Amino acid sequence: MTDTAQPVQIPPVDALIVVDVQSAFVTGAGAVPAAERLVDRTADLIARARRDGALVVHLQNDGPPGSEDEPHTPGWELHHPVEPGPLELVIRKPEDDGFRRTPLGGVLTGAGVRAVAVCGVMSEMCVQATARTALARGYRVVVPYDAHATQDVPAAPGIAGTIPAATASRVAAYALGSDAEITAPAAAVTFTAPGKA
Template identity: 80%
Template sequence: MTQRARPVDALIVVDVQSAFVTGEGAVPAAGRIVDRTSDLIERARRDGAFIAHLQNDGPSGAEDEPHTPGWELHHAVKPGPAEVVIRKPHDDGFEDTALGEALTGAGVRAVAVCGVMSEMCVQATARTALALGYRVVVPHDAHATQDIPAAPGIGEAVPAATVSRVAAYALGSDAETTVTAADVTFTAPAAPAAR
């Protein structure tokens, strides 16, 4: 049973880049992820929430190598004080980036995290957000990954949907992972605390 989430004041869209949601390298649930993230972005904008689009900088030759077609963000960005693009060199969107400063500067207290890949960048970013004291919502139908291929002597193939569910479940009971994207609601952040 799903439940409606209390409003969040930020949306973190993780690595919804062309290489991962279009073409041969797309995650199996690419159509769903594009639909859900598009809806979340639209509603977050409408309700005044802060939006951070994370963009992974893959290594040379990777499908998400900077400044290649696969590296481009799939969704159009409306840059401004409430919507930013943050490039990242690691799975965790907070590591060696300005994401933490951007959220603090905007007065954010609660985040919804969506995108790809569930067990890597989505989980790592959500886990750090929890460690930093944010309320974290990871809508179960708004993140995805690839199938894990079979490995002789180790195990059979694992479907992407199972990998995604386990990745969210592994965040523990502090993250809200049973809500759908449609159940996420947004509000504008409160004014940042004076320093």
């Protein structure tokens, strides 16, 4: 596929889960290596989900005291503006899995959601954990390969060298198995209103 080729469209999803796209992870010295691409792709997904009437859920990680995403610090703030309303909300989470100890499951069920796209950071942690639970709960799950990112995995002396962030992201998505749609680029994701996917 060339850069000018149009991606093959996939069946629409009725919810977008934007995982931890917070200032600490996409700006400044602590930003993931692919931050610019991630911000571009997630902004586009959010805009198209809003336009097409899908549910948009921004997950916001509450890091421990002293962490870069400690609540109410600059790094904790969401990078993308939120348009609060019945189809867009913020859910704070205390763990990697966006479903654990949060109302996310009830929100999706209450809206009649059947299929979700999951994007954000970090690929092998919060993105994967949230996508895995969505699969376990019976949702159709799309993880666009160019809309999630992570940091390089540090070397383990005597065991392995540094693993580049792009490789770590690909492996994290691949590890979800064949039930997740992991190869679609963000541009191929389409949206519809909840309950219609």
